[in-house]
Amino acid sequence: MTNQRTIITISLANVVFASLPFFLNTYWVDVLNSIGIYSILALSLNLIVGHAGLFNLGHAAFYAIGAYTAAILNTGYGIPILALLPACGFTAGVFAVLIARPIIHLRGDYLCIVTIGVGEIVRIALINDVFGVTGGANGIFGIARPSLFGFSVRSPQHFFYYIWTFAGITVCLFHLLENSRFGRALNYLREDEVAAEGSGVDTAHYKLAAFVVGAVWAGMAGNIYASKMTIISPESFTFWESVLMFAIVILGGSGSIPGMLLGAFLIVGLPELFREFANARMLVFGAAMIAMMIFRTQGILPAKQRRYSLPESSGEESGTG
Amino acid sequence: MSLLSLKRLTKNFGGLTAVNNVSFDVEPGAIVGLIGPNGAGKTTVFNLITGIYAPDQGEILFAGKSLVRLRTHRIIAMGIARTFQTIRLFQNLTVLENVLAGCHCQMKGGVVASLLHTPLQRREERKAIVGAMSILSFVGLHREAQQVAKNLSYGNQRLLEIARALATRPKLLILDEPAGGMNEQETGRLVTLIRKMRDQGITILLIEHDMSLVMKVCEQIVVLEYGSKIAEGPPEAIKQDPRVIEAYLGTDSDW
Known part of the structure; x- marks a missing residue:
């Protein structure tokens, strides 16, 4: 059974991966945490860029909203950071509704430019200390560590399990989402918007939904980031962050969950591996990206076709019912 | 009551009047042809019916309800389905997924149901796949269900568009040049299919350049020229109408 073999392979890979913190030093565990x-950010952006085909170069804005929601509510009101996970998703989601609704009808490159603008507006608003709660350029410090039933997540090793458990849950949920009416609707949008609308798909609704679900997850990733760093500032949410996430999606393979994980490893992990090359590493990195886009436009691990188990009697002639 | 009724429909694009004061009715269970020289405004009429454009003047009634200014997916859900003049399939998705797009408006599962694959969602999904497969057998594409749509032959891509439209469970099916690019054999099968769909109770409105096909399957024909209706009637009357002959003279003498 190929299916059984896949399950065994995945389980084994998970066990090996979960044991990594016992063999690696703190520095490398921290790299894995990044x-x-x-990975979580790329998975969330993948819904928007990979599945729905909407170019979003401002994903860091949602990430920032989540992180600042966590920081402000935790430091200001003492709400436990873990309990704020849904709140962070919620604020990022609401923000996505507000900004995406007026721009959702824009196509391709136009939408892309506007999202860059949104990302920058959020970053600059944070620097300018809007509403007097963001702490300006210095940001917010003293964010609490997550704790559950009295156990506090502190060391990079603890965070490794926290972050990757969340990533694992995200992978499972998004895998189900992909293989559903919702996931297909996003693909119809990407393939041909006119045909999608003409087949009865509410394209405006699904574009917005893609943005909102992606933003909710990026917001929760922001919460995790805030609790990991205990200090956040606008510097962490620059345009470059959005570019990194976008590059992971495209390089890894649009629409493919394994692609997102591999992409995150390559784009975040490789520069760490090649630290000794100092400045040359960005050159190598850039060259690799260019080569990829020329020789493998669909990404390293492109999305596979969905397979459906068909009903037995599918060969017979029958009416439309 | 007519199933579809266009009343004094007008659409301007800048200075050009693409559709000028056009009225006609489509009776339930009929096969109606919309013909006319290139640029006569046939596809514009289709786009007005399906809400891609809003008319400048006039009214479109479907089963007594106005379609004007409704969004396309709402119109589809009301029971009008269409195919496109240039094939617009979801090229990189499978044949089955293309048909499932048509099933979309019959289904309900939202984000949460889709994230969690609730029992209700799974039942709905299975039902949709069974329905989609029976429609694929109906048009004769069930063997290709798991193939990528772009790998189908041209004629089969046309059939797949029809299958996708049928999946929305339409009362009225609008076909925009369904025989375009088909060979004689494929056209023959298309004629059979159109009649079979009508026998299932689906009303059909089609644009077609293949006059032998139009004359063979349509019971009523509406002729447009320069955006205006110049004739309407059964095929025999249309063939003899002097204005129609004038409009077509030298271009289509094979009918």
């Missing part, structure tokens, strides 16, 4: 957060 990769984990970028």
